[in-house]
Amino acid sequence: DAGITQSPRHKVTETGTPVTLRCHQTENHRYMYWYRQDPGHGLRLIHYSYGVKDTDKGEVSDGYSVSRSKTEDFLLTLESATSSQTSVYFCAISENKGRAAYNSPLHFGNGTRLTVT
Amino acid sequence: QKEVEQNSGPLSVPEGAIASLNCTYSDRGSQSFFWYRQYSGKSPELIMSIYSNGDKEDGRFTAQLNKASQYVSLLIRDSQPSDSATYLCAVKGYKLSFGAGTTVTVRA
Numbered sequence: 527d528a529g530i531t532q533s534p535r536h537k538v539t540e541t542g543t544p545v546t547l548r549c550h551q552t553e554n555h556r557y558m559y560w561y562r563q564d565p566g567h568g569l570r571l572i573h574y575s576y577g578v579k580d581t582d583k584g585e586v587s588d589g590y591s592v593s594r595s596k597t598e599d600f601l602l603t604l605e606s607a608t609s610s611q612t613s614v615y616f617c618a619i620s621e622n623k624g625r626a627a628y629n630s631p632l633h634f635g636n637g638t639r640l641t642v643t
Numbered sequence: 644q645k646e647v648e649q650n651s652g653p654l655s656v657p658e659g660a661i662a663s664l665n666c667t668y669s670d671r672g673s674q675s676f677f678w679y680r681q682y683s684g685k686s687p688e689l690i691m692s693i694y695s696n697g698d699k700e701d702g703r704f705t706a707q708l709n710k711a712s713q714y715v716s717l718l719i720r721d722s723q724p725s726d727s728a729t730y731l732c733a734v735k736g737y738k739l740s741f742g743a744g745t746t747v748t749v750r751a
Contacts, residue, residue, distance in 0.1 A: 566743065571738070629674055631677045631733070632689075634687050634688075
């Protein structure tokens, strides 16, 4: 157990509404990530963070923003949800905390299933 | 060309047989290689990491890496119904890339 909690676990929202997903970790990991998983596309990186207030874009960042004001929390916001953002969202942390984190495997939270109607 | 490609599957094997999963990657500078298992409706779970050429064994799982051929594989020996899942290959080069996964079904 990597000590990662995602909330909510399920969310149904309407097109055009803002949505925030939360990832909370208890083990002081520096690197945190947000992925989405869709059939036929596998896991795709949305945004990641390498420290408090330090974030960067992944390969599918359009329509998403993130914030990390505390080490333990990494928030993903959909400013105006669209049907194409219906997906399963996973938060992940790097296994190692120091410089070795760069090549470390990731451990995933339980996921949030988001449906945009 | 996709950065990480896996057998399209699904792969069906009888209980007790060997399941063989293959993965090729395009970034020749990749240094870290991972296999994840994902049960339906669950999150990916790390089962193997491999960093150097050759074989690495962990219980019934063996990962094989050949950097010259840009190829990594996973063998599951004595397959059990509990091994039925989707297996994801992940490769860390300049970034971490995931394959689309291969679904394995073990027939009792």
